Amino acid sequence: MLPLLRAAPGATIVNLSSSMGSLAENADPEAPYYSQRFIGYNASKAALNMLTIQLHEELKEEGSKVNSVSPGFVKTELTGYGEMTSEEGARLPAEYALRAEVSGRFVAPDGTTPW
Secondary structure, eight states: OHHHHHHSTTOEEEEEOOGGGOHHHHHOTTSTTTTOOOHHHHHHHHHHHHHHHHHHHHHGGGTOEEEEEOOOSBOOTTTSOOSBOHHHHHHHHHHHHHOTTOOSOEEETTEEOOO
């Protein structure tokens, strides 16, 4: 995959993450996700965030953009509930897929999320 991304002008990767993958949020007793112990889910999203950081560093010289995006609490078949529709949840990832000026970020609808 890396040779293809390096060859593409302005390649963009948007990793679909979750605020529950934030190490800072998981370690802070005052954070809203502190008590959410979905161990496999949280760990997989934290790993995805690390991949985002690593790919950002690996590809930044070529001008590629790599970001982790947490769309918010989307109602899906997995959860059966949430605060937004799939269409609403797709807005932020689509914005970052098209936003060529930023890279190496972890963002949610309310702004930057701590790694």
